[in-house]
Amino acid sequence: MTVPSGPASAEVPAVRCRSLGVSFGTVQALHDISLDLAAGRIHALVGQNGAGKTTLAKVLGGLQAPDNGTVCIAGNQIPPGDVRAAKSAGLAMVHQHFSLPPSFTVAEALELTAARPESHSVYRRTELYRRWQNEVAEVGGTNVLATRIRDLPVETRQSLEIVRALVSEARILLLDEPTALLTPAATDTLFERLRGLRDDGVTILIVLHKLREVAAVADTVSVLRDGKLVLGPSEISGVSQGQLSDAIVGPAPDTDRAIAVEAATDVEQQLLLELVRVSSRESAFEPGLASIDLTVEAREIVGIAGVEGNGQRSLVSVIAGLSAVTEGSVLLGGEEVTRAPPARRRLRGLRLVPFDRNSEGISRSAPLWLNQSALRLIGRRRQFPLISLRQYKRQASEAMDLWRVRYNTVAQPAESLSGGNVQRLVLSRELASGLEVLVAAQPTRGLDFSATNFVRSSLRGLRDAGAGVLLVSSDLDELFELSDRLLVMYGGSIVARFNAPYDRQAVGDAMTGALR
Amino acid sequence: MTGGLQRVASTVLLVVVSFMLTALILWVSGYRVGTVLSGIIQGSITATGAATSTIRWTIPLLLIGLGVVIGFRAGFFNIGGQGQFYVGACSALVVSLGWREGPVPLVIMCGMIAAILAGMAWSLLPGYLRVQFGTDEVLTTLMMSFIGALVLQYLTAGPLRNPSGTGQTAASERIPEAFRITDSSGVSVTALLLVGGVAVLVWLLLERTRFGLTMTLVGRNPTMARWQGIDVRRVGLGTFALSGALSGLAGAVELHGPGARLVTGFSPEVGFTAVVVALVGMLSVWGTVVAAVFFGGLQSAILFLPIVTDLPPPALVLLHGMVAFLVTIKFRAVRRRRAGLAAKPVAG
Numbered sequence: 001m002t003v004p005s006g007p008a009s010a011e012v013p014a015v016r017c018r019s020l021g022v023s024f025g026t027v028q029a030l031h032d033i034s035l036d037l038a039a040g041r042i043h044a045l046v047g048q049n050g051a052g053k054t055t056l057a058k059v060l061g062g063l064q065a066p067d068n069g070t071v072c073i074a075g076n077q078i079p080p081g082d083v084r085a086a087k088s089a090g091l092a093m094v095h096q097h098f099s100l101p102p103s104f105t106v107a108e109a110l111e112l113t114a115a116r117p118e119s120h121s122v123y124r125r126t127e128l129y130r131r132w133q134n135e136v137a138e139v140g141g142t143n144v145l146a147t148r149i150r151d152l153p154v155e156t157r158q159s160l161e162i163v164r165a166l167v168s169e170a171r172i173l174l175l176d177e178p179t180a181l182l183t184p185a186a187t188d189t190l191f192e193r194l195r196g197l198r199d200d201g202v203t204i205l206i207v208l209h210k211l212r213e214v215a216a217v218a219d220t221v222s223v224l225r226d227g228k229l230v231l232g233p234s235e236i237s238g239v240s241q242g243q244l245s246d247a248i249v250g251p252a253p254d255t256d257r258a259i260a261v262e263a264a265t266d267v268e269q270q271l272l273l274e275l276v277r278v279s280s281r282e283s284a285f286e287p288g289l290a291s292i293d294l295t296v297e298a299r300e301i302v303g304i305a306g307v308e309g310n311g312q313r314s315l316v317s318v319i320a321g322l323s324a325v326t327e328g329s330v331l332l333g334g335e336e337v338t339r340a341p342p343a344r345r346r347l348r349g350l351r352l353v354p355f356d357r358n359s360e361g362i363s364r365s366a367p368l369w370l371n372q373s374a375l376r377l378i379g380r381r382r383q384f385p386l387i388s389l390r391q392y393k394r395q396a397s398e399a400m401d402l403w404r405v406r407y408n409t410v411a412q413p414a415e416s417l418s419g420g421n422v423q424r425l426v427l428s429r430e431l432a433s434g435l436e437v438l439v440a441a442q443p444t445r446g447l448d449f450s451a452t453n454f455v456r457s458s459l460r461g462l463r464d465a466g467a468g469v470l471l472v473s474s475d476l477d478e479l480f481e482l483s484d485r486l487l488v489m490y491g492g493s494i495v496a497r498f499n500a501p502y503d504r505q506a507v508g509d510a511m512t513g514a515l516r
Numbered sequence: 517m518t519g520g521l522q523r524v525a526s527t528v529l530l531v532v533v534s535f536m537l538t539a540l541i542l543w544v545s546g547y548r549v550g551t552v553l554s555g556i557i558q559g560s561i562t563a564t565g566a567a568t569s570t571i572r573w574t575i576p577l578l579l580i581g582l583g584v585v586i587g588f589r590a591g592f593f594n595i596g597g598q599g600q601f602y603v604g605a606c607s608a609l610v611v612s613l614g615w616r617e618g619p620v621p622l623v624i625m626c627g628m629i630a631a632i633l634a635g636m637a638w639s640l641l642p643g644y645l646r647v648q649f650g651t652d653e654v655l656t657t658l659m660m661s662f663i664g665a666l667v668l669q670y671l672t673a674g675p676l677r678n679p680s681g682t683g684q685t686a687a688s689e690r691i692p693e694a695f696r697i698t699d700s701s702g703v704s705v706t707a708l709l710l711v712g713g714v715a716v717l718v719w720l721l722l723e724r725t726r727f728g729l730t731m732t733l734v735g736r737n738p739t740m741a742r743w744q745g746i747d748v749r750r751v752g753l754g755t756f757a758l759s760g761a762l763s764g765l766a767g768a769v770e771l772h773g774p775g776a777r778l779v780t781g782f783s784p785e786v787g788f789t790a791v792v793v794a795l796v797g798m799l800s801v802w803g804t805v806v807a808a809v810f811f812g813g814l815q816s817a818i819l820f821l822p823i824v825t826d827l828p829p830p831a832l833v834l835l836h837g838m839v840a841f842l843v844t845i846k847f848r849a850v851r852r853r854r855a856g857l858a859a860k861p862v863a864g
C-alpha cells in the first residue's frame with residue numbers, strides 16, 4: 001500500500017471496494033470483488049450477460065446493499081446500500097433500466113433530480129421550461145419538455161437519463177450500457193462529452209458490450225465473469241482484443257450452436273409478407289408511414305436501415321396490427337390482414353421482437369414461465385379449457401435453457417433477469433416453432449457478443465429453413481452482414497433499396513435524406 | 517416460499533394493528549375493551565347460533581369478494597359489488613314471484629341465472645366505458661352501485677311492494693318457502709356446496725385456464741399483452757362480466773336463502789366489506805376464503821354486540837374501516853413499487 005504523501009487527494013482512488021459479495025437466492029451475482037478506480041479516468045466494465053455488471057454498479061451507487069464487503073467513494077466509506085450517502089459523495093448513475101419517474105414531464109423530472117436545490121419550492125412552468133431548454137435541445141427538441149416520460153420512445157428516454165446524470169454535476173459517473181439504445185452518431189457525441197468530463201477530473205465507470213466502443217473511449221478495462229473480477233482494471237493499451245474476449249468468455253468458450261428452428265412455411269407460398277402502399281397516422285415521436293411498398297419472401301432477410309424515428313416503429317406496429325392502417329393493405333402469407341386483429345396475425349406465423357423489450361416484450365412482474373408461454377394463450381378456443389401448469393413450466397424452461405437464459409427458477413419475476421437475459425427470454429419465445437415471418441427490431445440490443453453471434457446465426461438459420469425475416473436495426477454492420485436486401489427509411493417512406501454488396505456511403509446518404 | 521409467508525404475516529399484522537387501534541379508540545371513548553372483545557368472540561363463535569351466523573355472512577362476502585379478486589387479476593377495481601348484489605336479488609325475486617307454480621329446481625336455477633345476468637349487466641356498463649374510453653372504473657362501478665340501491669328501493673316501495681306489509685321499511689312479498697335453499701339461518705348443505713363449488717371454479721379459472729393466465733398478463737402489462745396478440749378489450753369485458761356475475765349470484769343466494777324477500781337497503785355493507793375481504797385475502801382465492809370467514813364472524817358479532825354491551829353497531833364498522841384503510845395503504849405501496857403500467861387504462 002502506498003503511503004499518501006503530498007496532496008493526498010491525487011492518490012485516493014475515486015472508488016474503492018473491498019471483497020464485495022452479493023447473492024440472490026442461489027445465484028452468486030458478485031463474488032469477492034476488490035477494485036480501485038483511479039480518479040479522473042474512464043474505466044470500462046465488460047462481461048457476458050448476467051456476469052454481474054449491473055449488480056456491481058448498483059452496489060457502488062448504494063442502490064443494492066452487498067452481503068459483505070465495503071465501498072469507499074472518494075475516500076469516504078459508504079454505509080451499505082445508502083443511496084444518499086453515495087450521492088452526496090458526488091456519485092451519479094445512469095441505469096440500464098430507466099429510473100426517471102414515468103408520470104412526470106421531462107422538465108419536472110430533470111428539476112427533481114437536479115444537483116442544485118433551488119431556494120423556492122414552488123415552480124412556474126415557463127420558468128422550468130426555460131431552465132431545461134438547452135439541456136434537452138439535442139435530445140429531442142425543446143417540445144419534449146412538456147411530455148411525460150412514459151410517452152417517450154426508449155431511445156429518447158435513454159438520452160434523457162444520460163442528460164440527467166450529466167447535469168447533476170457529479171464527480172463520479174456510473175453508466176450502465178448507455179450506448180445500447182444510441183445511434184452510432186449519438187454514441188460518438190456521448191463519448192466526446194465523457195472525454196471532456198474526464199479532462200475536468202470526473203471519474204467515469206461505463207458498462208459496455210462492444211469491444212470497439214471500449215477501445216474508443218476507455219482508459220482502463222475490467223472484466224467480470226460469473227460474478228468474479230477476472231481482469232483489471234488494466235490500462236487499455238496493455239490488453240489486446242484477443243485477451244479481452246478470452247477473459248470475457250472464459251476458458252470453456254460457448255460452442256456456437258445456432259438454434260434449430262423449424263419454420264412452418266409451406267413451400268408453395270413465396271410471398272410471406274406484403275405491404276401495398278400502406279400509410280398510417282403519425283404518432284407523437286414518429287412520422288406515420290407514407291405509402292410504403294414492401295415484400296418479404298421466403299428464404300430472405302430484408303434489412304430496414306434508417307436513423308431512429310423515421311417511421312420504423314410505425315412500420316413494426318402496423319405489421320403487428322397495433323396501429324391502424326389509413327390506406328393500403330397488409331398481407332401475411334397471401335391473406336389480407338389489413339384490419340385483422342393482432343391474434344390473427346400471430347396465428348398466421350408472425351413473430352415479433354419489439355423495440356422496447358421491457359415494456360412491450362415482457363411483463364416485468366409476471367413470472368418467467370408466464371412470460372415465456374404467452375403465445376400459447378391465444379386462439380385455442382376449441383381445446384380443453386384446463387391446462388397443465390407443469391407442462392407450461394417445463395416447456396418454458398426448456399426453451400429458456402436452449403437460449404441460455406440465466407435464471408434461478410421459472411417462478412421468479414422477469415424483472416429479476418439481467419438486461420441481456422430479458423432479451424434472450426423474448427427471443428426464446430418468438431423464435432420458436434410456428435414462425436413464418438419474423439419482424440425483429442434491434443434483436444441484438446444489449447446482448448454480449450457471443451449471444452449476438454448466436455442471434456445472428458439463428459436469423460440465418462431461420463432464413464435457410466424457409467422463413468422470412470424483416471430486420472430493423474440501427475447497426476449498419478449488422479444489417480450489412482445479414483440482409484439479402486436493404487431498404488432505407490426516411491420520414492416514413494422507403495427512400496432507397498440496395499442489394500448486396502452494400503455501399504456504406506450510399507446507404508448513409510440515403511439515411512440522412514440526401515437522396516430525396 | 518418465504519416471500520409468500522412474509523406477505524401473509526404482514527397482512528395478519530395489519531389486521532392485528534387495526535384491532536388494537538379500534539380498541540384504543542373504544543378505550544378512549546370509555547367503553548370496556550375486554551367486554552367488547554369477549555362479545556366479539558361470543559357473537560362470532562361461542563354463543564348459540566353464532567357460528568351459523570358467521571357462515572351465513574361468509575357466503576355473500578365470499579361470492580362478492582371472489583368477484584373483486586377476478587377483477588383485480590386483470591387490473592380492474594370493481595367496487596360496485598353492492599349494486600350488482602341488489603339487482604341480482606331483484607331479478608331472482610321477479611323470477612320467483614312471476615313463476616310461482618314452476619318446478620322448484622328450475623325456478624331456483626332460472627332465478628340464479630337471471631341474477632347472474634343482471635349482475636353482469638350492472639358491471640359490463642362500467643367495463644365497457646373502461647375498455648373503450650379508459651373511464652376510471654372505481655368511479656363508475658361505485659355510481660352504478662348507488663343506482664342499484666335505488667332500483668331496489670324503487671321496486672320494494674313501488675311495483676313489488678307487499679301491500680299487506682306492516683313493517684316500517686318497505687319490503688316485497690316473500691317467495692314461496694319451497695324456493696328457498698336454506699332456512700332463515702342462511703346455512704344449508706346446498707348453499708355451502710354451491711359456494712364451495714364456485715370458489716373451486718374461480719380458482720380453476722384463474723390458475724388453470726388459458727383465460728386466467730391471459731387475465732394475469734393483461735393485469736400486469738396490457739402493452740405486452742397486446743403485442744402478444746391478446747385481445748385486451750375482450751379480456752377486460754370478460755373480466756367485468758364474470759366479476760359482476762358473482763355479485764349477482766350472491767344476490768340470488770341471499771334471496772333464495774336467508775332473505776326470502778327484499779327489504780329496502782338489506783345487508784347494506786356486504787358489497788363494500790367484500791372489497792376489504794378480497795384485499796385482506798391478498799387477492800388470492802384461498803386467501804379470500806379465509807378472509808371471508810373472518811369478516812363473516814365480525815359481521816355476525818356486530819349484530820350480536822348490542823346484546824352484551826351498550827356499544828352502538830357503527831363502532832365495529834370502525835374496525836372494518838381501519839382494516840380497509842391499512843390494507844389499501846399497503847396495497848398501494850406494493851403497486852407503486854411495481855412499474856406503473858398495470859394501473860393504466862386499457863384503451864388508447
Ligand SMILES: Nc1ncnc2c1ncn2[C@@H]1O[C@H](COP(=O)(O)OP(=O)(O)OP(=O)(O)O)[C@@H](O)[C@H]1O
Pocket residue numbers: 024025027028029047048049050051052053054055056096406407408415416417418419420421446448
Ligand atoms: N433482483 C434479482 N433477483 C434475482 N436474481 C437477480 C436479481 N438481480 C440480478 N440477479 C441475477 O444476478 C446475476 C447478475 O445480474 P446483472 O444484472 O448484474 O448482470 P449484467 O452483467 O448486468 O448482465 P447484462 O449484460 O445482461 O445486463 C444474473 O444472473 C441475474 O439473473
Ligand SMILES: [Mg+2]
Pocket residue numbers: 053054055096176418419420
Ligand atoms: Mg446489466
